[in-house]
Amino acid sequence: MSSSFLVLPTTVVEKHPNLLFSFQVSLEREMMRNPASQQASPLSPGNRSVGPMFSSSSRFSNDMHVSSVSAQGRQSHNSPFISQSLRSREDFTPTHDSHSEVQSTEFIAYSDENKDLSWSVDSLLDFAENVPVQNSQVESSAGVFASEDHANRTNWQEWADQLISVDDDLEPHWSDILNDVNKTDSRQKELKPSPNISVQQPPIHQHQTAHSGEVCAVANPLSPAPPTKPRMRWTPELHEAFVEAVSQLGGSERATPKGVLKHMNVESLTIYHVKSHLQKYRTARYKPESSCGTSERKMSPVEEIKSLDLKASMGITEALRMQMEVQKRLHEQLEIQRNLQLRIEEQGRYLQEMFEKQRKREDDKSKTPSSSLDDPSLLQAKLEQSSTNNKLVASELDIVKTSNESALPEESSPSISRKQKAPEERNDLVLDQIEEESSPAPTKRPRRDESAELSTGAASN
Amino acid sequence: MKFGKRLKQQVQETLPDWRDKYLSYKELKKLVRLISSAPPFSYGSVEHGMAGAEFVRLLNSEIDKFNTFFMEQEEDYIIRHEELKQRIQKVIDTLGPSGSQPSEAAYKEEMRKIRKNIVNFHGEMVLLENYSNINYTGLAKILKKYDKRTGGLLRLPFIQKVLEQPFFITDLVSKLVKQCEYMIDTVFPVEEEEIMKERRESIRVAGEGIFRNTIAALMTMQEIRRGSSTHSHFSLPPLILPDFDLIQSSQLNSPIPIV
Numbered sequence: 001m002s003s004s005f006l007v008l009p010t011t012v013v014e015k016h017p018n019l020l021f022s023f024q025v026s027l028e029r030e031m032m033r034n035p036a037s038q039q040a041s042p043l044s045p046g047n048r049s050v051g052p053m054f055s056s057s058s059r060f061s062n063d064m065h066v067s068s069v070s071a072q073g074r075q076s077h078n079s080p081f082i083s084q085s086l087r088s089r090e091d092f093t094p095t096h097d098s099h100s101e102v103q104s105t106e107f108i109a110y111s112d113e114n115k116d117l118s119w120s121v122d123s124l125l126d127f128a129e130n131v132p133v134q135n136s137q138v139e140s141s142a143g144v145f146a147s148e149d150h151a152n153r154t155n156w157q158e159w160a161d162q163l164i165s166v167d168d169d170l171e172p173h174w175s176d177i178l179n180d181v182n183k184t185d186s187r188q189k190e191l192k193p194s195p196n197i198s199v200q201q202p203p204i205h206q207h208q209t210a211h212s213g214e215v216c217a218v219a220n221p222l223s224p225a226p227p228t229k230p231r232m233r234w235t236p237e238l239h240e241a242f243v244e245a246v247s248q249l250g251g252s253e254r255a256t257p258k259g260v261l262k263h264m265n266v267e268s269l270t271i272y273h274v275k276s277h278l279q280k281y282r283t284a285r286y287k288p289e290s291s292c293g294t295s296e297r298k299m300s301p302v303e304e305i306k307s308l309d310l311k312a313s314m315g316i317t318e319a320l321r322m323q324m325e326v327q328k329r330l331h332e333q334l335e336i337q338r339n340l341q342l343r344i345e346e347q348g349r350y351l352q353e354m355f356e357k358q359r360k361r362e363d364d365k366s367k368t369p370s371s372s373l374d375d376p377s378l379l380q381a382k383l384e385q386s387s388t389n390n391k392l393v394a395s396e397l398d399i400v401k402t403s404n405e406s407a408l409p410e411e412s413s414p415s416i417s418r419k420q421k422a423p424e425e426r427n428d429l430v431l432d433q434i435e436e437e438s439s440p441a442p443t444k445r446p447r448r449d450e451s452a453e454l455s456t457g458a459a460s461n
Numbered sequence: 462m463k464f465g466k467r468l469k470q471q472v473q474e475t476l477p478d479w480r481d482k483y484l485s486y487k488e489l490k491k492l493v494r495l496i497s498s499a500p501p502f503s504y505g506s507v508e509h510g511m512a513g514a515e516f517v518r519l520l521n522s523e524i525d526k527f528n529t530f531f532m533e534q535e536e537d538y539i540i541r542h543e544e545l546k547q548r549i550q551k552v553i554d555t556l557g558p559s560g561s562q563p564s565e566a567a568y569k570e571e572m573r574k575i576r577k578n579i580v581n582f583h584g585e586m587v588l589l590e591n592y593s594n595i596n597y598t599g600l601a602k603i604l605k606k607y608d609k610r611t612g613g614l615l616r617l618p619f620i621q622k623v624l625e626q627p628f629f630i631t632d633l634v635s636k637l638v639k640q641c642e643y644m645i646d647t648v649f650p651v652e653e654e655e656i657m658k659e660r661r662e663s664i665r666v667a668g669e670g671i672f673r674n675t676i677a678a679l680m681t682m683q684e685i686r687r688g689s690s691t692h693s694h695f696s697l698p699p700l701i702l703p704d705f706d707l708i709q710s711s712q713l714n715s716p717i718p719i720v
Contacts, residue, residue, distance in 0.1 A: 231529060233627060234536045239543060277536065284540045316573065317649065320580045323672040324645060327580070330679050331587045331638055333700065334594050337682070338631065340697055341597065345620055352617055 232273050241266065242277060252282050464602050465490065467681050471595060474677040476585075476670060479592065482530045484523055484599040490606065492516040497610035516607065520600070520619070524626055527596050531628035534589050541582060542637050549575060549648060576648055583641040584671035590631050590638070591678040597629055598685065 245263035249255035257275040264274070465486050472483050492512055499508040552575065554560050556568040600623055604616040623629060683700040 231532055231627075233532050234539055235633065236539055236543070239539045243543065277540075280537060280540055284537075284544050317576065320576055321649070323584065323675070324580050324642075326672065326679065327584045327587050327675050328642065330675050330682075331590065331635075333679065333682060334587070334590045335635065337686075337697060337700075338594060338597075338629075341594075341601070342624065344697075345624060348617060349621065 232269075234277065238266070239277075242274070242281070246278070246281070252278065252285055464599065464685060467685050468595065468599060471677065471681045474674055474681075475592075476588070476674060479530075482526060483592070484527075484596045484603075485519065486599050486603060489516065489519060489523075489603045492519065493603065493607050493610050496607070513611070517615075520603075523596075523600075524623065524628070527593070527628040528626055531589065531593060535634060538582075538586055538589070538634065538637055542640065545575070545579060545582065545644065549644065572648060576645075579641060579645055579648060581671045583638060583645070584675050586634050586638050586641065588671070588674055588678060590634055591682075593628050593631050595678075595681070595685075597623065 241264050242260065245260045246252050246255045248263055249259045255278070257271050257278055260278065261269060261271050261274045468483065468486050472480055475483070492515055496509060496512040496516060499512060552568065552571045555562050556564050556571060558565075558568075560568075601616075601620055604619055607613060608616045686697045686700040
């Protein structure tokens with residue numbers, strides 16, 4: 001699902017910052033995701049077809065076509081993302097092959113410039129998907145990777161060769177980088193091409209796009225960025241390995257970052273990560289209460305007296321239980337809210353895709369006049385489909401509202417008469433109807449001052 | 462307008478270290494206004510383009526800020542969670558009834574401290590989830606405004622990216638919260654059942670930072686989700702809290718000024 005979104009649009013060069021940003025985003029996401037990657041990847045035993053990605057890429061490029069300003073806007077800022085992503089990806093490379101890792105670094109750059117080979121990004125993304133496997137299954141996956149490595153190295157090579165056919169003005173840079181790639185280097189050397197790639201892109205852009213002039217004034221944020229600051233996402237499993245290593249090395253005071261790093265033997269980890277983690281660990285160990293309670297603000301003397309008084313009267317444990325209940329409630333609501341937000345966006349995206357498909361079909365059909373009769377019925381079908389989805393979302397909203405102990409009438413099929421509007425608007429209208437017709441159930445909320453009065457009033461009793 | 466105010470309130474109420482980590486909603490709104498006032502064509506195009514670029518740049522840097530902060534906190538929580546587990550185990554093993562040096566007084570004392578720590582820890586994690594969500598909401602809103610004002614189509618693709626950001630993927634924190642809740646069951650003694658009455662009175666103990674923040678967060682959430690004039694299918698339904706009056710009455714006003 002992610003790859004269809006993140007496929008490189010094929011049209012304009014300026015769009016590649018989006019790609020790079022997306023890549024980093026997807027990378028972060030993939031890194032956090034635990035083991036099983038649902039899609040087939042080049043490094044997994046299954047095979048992968050290249051075909052489907054072409055269609056998804058063209059679909060995506062339609063979406064992105066309009067926001068040219070934003071694309072440029074993102075451009076300058078993407079350099080830190082780029083460098084970060086390249087570096088962090090660098091850090092997360094599976095043990096098996098630093099060589100292919102650098103090749104994929106090249107792919108990022110290549111694919112940006114090469115309009116024909118948009119699918120290469122997908123291959124990168126799939127490549128990235130394997131990274132979290134490595135991360136969280138430190139012990140088990142190492143062997144797996146080693147065996148898969150040889151089978152797939154040839155694939156990478158082929159793709160690398162294909163990607164060499166890029167625009168001429170870019171070639172000198174890429175061939176330099178290729179030379180770097182072909183050496184069997186240590187990681188430090190491989191790190192160097194990445195900053196170059198990201199730095200070179202903004203100036204190249206200047207030639208190609210009209211608006212990029214102002215944007216590039218902000219460009220090259222690479223220099224201020226600190227050399228080793230890739231953002232790493234810790235997991236409990238990783239932490240467990242860390243604790244194990246520390247205890248093996250004589251405890252948190254005696255253990256050194258270097259020793260821990262070596263003992264943990266996780267390829268993607270740097271000493272910087274371990275050092276900062278060790279620091280946090282030491283703090284947490286030796287000040288357990290302050291670390292749990294530091295975030296509480298200092299109460300004013302009056303409040304303190306008030307709360308102590310009440311605490312004494314009904315027991316701290318009870319108060320804590322109360323606090324716990326409220327916190328649980330908040331947590332629950334947040335989960336629900338988050339799921340809703342996801343669904344809403346999913347819905348919107350689905351509609352957008354339907355709309356695009358429909359429009360595309362209409363475009364195609366306009367070339368073959370004989371089948372023009374199908375159009376209205378097709379549109380009708382799409383609308384009905386979208387209304388079904390709306391019902392789905394509406395019923396889900398109902399579930400949520402019911403769980404919030406209010407009953408709302410269910411909405412039956414929304415009006416289909418508004419055919420001509422864009423999916424977002426259409427959806428808006430449809431659900432406006434749902435919202436309007438459901439009885440507004442929220443209790444009247446007094447303003448903050450009133451609630452304050454209430455509590456002070458009650459407290460004085 | 463309303464969200465901006467709510468956000469500001471939330472930021473004021475929040476833990477002090479977190480104050481500058483929230484979304485710069487106001488700033489972004491200013492940019493949107495700037496963009497829509499500068500015409501996109503002819504002599505206004507430069508400002509328009511620049512403001513637009515600045516908008517996106519700011520969005521990206523905000524997201525970066527969220528990610529960094531969120532992951533930093535998450536790492537802390539992982540460590541503290543493990544530490545709490547070990548601490549509980551240690552207390553049970555040494556001071557507990559079947560421990561190496563059983564001592565009821567010391568055990569009770571330690572457990573009291575642990576309980577407090579766990580509850581606050583739990584609360585802090587929930588507040589981080591809230592942080593994530595409120596920033597997401599802010600982003601969604603500002604993107605909607607942008608699209609509305611400029612007629613652009615930035616919202617949909619951009620929000621898809623946001624959905625994949627580390628700060629929005631709160632699965633791990635959520636898991637830790639759940640585990641905390643289980644831990645609490647083992648650490649809290651079983652109580653008698655006149656709890657409801659006691660609770661109503663004991664709510665005003667909500668003077669502690671975390672608890673107060675949690676209440677504030679719930680209230681804010683409810684406020685934000687009230688029906689607005691621009692309610693659309695991208696809006697969330699209103700939030701209904703069953704113990705509304707309970708929660709509301711526990712919300713303290715701002716510190717009483719000492720004259």
